[in-house]
Amino acid sequence: MAHVTFQDQYFRIPPVTRVYTTACVITTILTHLDLVTAFQLYYNPRLIFYHFQVWRILTTFLFFGSFGFNFLFNLIFTYRYCRMLEENQYHGRTADFVFMFLIGGLLMAVVGVFVQILFLGQAFTIMLVYIWARRNPLVRMNFFGLFNFQAPYLPWVLLGFSLLLGNPIAVDVLGIAVGHIYYYLEDVFPHQRGGFRILKTPWILKKLFDREADQPYAPLPEERPGGFDWGQDVPAQNQPQAAGGDD
Template identity: 55%
Template sequence: MAQQSLYNEFMQIPVITRTYTTACVITTLLVQLDVVSPFQIYFNHELIFNRLQLWRLFTSFFFFGYIGFNFLFNMIFMYPFVLLMFFRIKIFEGSFRGRTADFAYMFIIGGLSTAICGCFTQLLFLGQALTLMFVYVWSRRNPFIYLNFLGILTFKAPYLPWVLLGFSLLLGGSVVVDLVGIAVGHVYYFLEDVFPNQPGGQRLLKTPSLLKWIFEGTVDPAFEAAPEERPGGFNWGNQENLNEQ
């Protein structure tokens, strides 16, 4: 019964999020068990293009480090924010609901853009930057939500990427990966949400017909959730809409 319940919960996760999260967990376990070495999967554009080790273009997004605080920290952030863009919640209603192909295209754009930045910044693993990209887009699309971070700080959603960057700095990590994620997220947000609404603007990031054909008729079980239900995951604390105050 418990296994069936766990399986049902797992299947409630939207298909793209489910696939990516599974790939991250499997890759981390393989590295943790010494089946695969981090040196075999890190991002190196010279090895990718000169020696055709094309798998590095994908595996570099799947590894967040050995199982520990950093890995759990990134997985905790990845899960709720990607779900927030899939679920029909109060503020972000309908952004990707029923648009699996559009979300897949966002994943592809984010991944390719992050990889291009990785060629110039010597980043070894790109998953954290991709996570920050999603966080940035979500935060800009929810400007009136208040977040409580670790019970210490209360701030509006658009400040969240910068709070995470500061937190990475306090932990002694490099902020380059955070800055790459924020930059990629900002470009995507501008091209998708800002520029089309400007005089003479147009939507440049149109989802290819191939992706629409692949995902046509795809309905994730997560979309069956009631509109008032919020996705599970990390408890951020109080989230308030300023318009209701």
């Protein structure tokens, strides 16, 4: 077997997942080295609109806190579920995936005007988890080896875990709410009687990001779901993986 370098592994990560998780890591490194501070990154609509510190619209989604358990936990979940969405439901549809990022980020930014949530990265992670979970309702999960459950319950298990750790759950609730809005508008409403597509990816995004379709993606065994105890997929006999479900 040919030697696979870190660079090879890195560039095998699909592009949106690679760019987003790399930006999260770089942001944390910069704050750890005191090159920037969290005060320069947090979401503040007044500073954005009146002092033109527009970078805060982006950096609020990139900072999970200083290096530690919370950072590692969020980064792993972000990488894992962002990558599975991009490689499966959005394979060959990079523009649609980017549009999902924009819609989710916009909804959170609007809500952030009215609530005191300074950093929206964790909420964005929960949104990704929620969308993946609703599109894979038959996948069985295992949380830290304690109990099994179906994938749609994963966001709520994470919310309960945040509660046990003493973290504020408003961020998780925001992520679940935005994830549900996107899932309903994209996967449920268009298939109901009288329904139609509300979320249509702008042509400019398709021109920028979509390329000629690649060959169907066939992940290696180590890249398939089930690499971690928390949120680990539990094999089930004759259990298909569905792409959607009733609301």
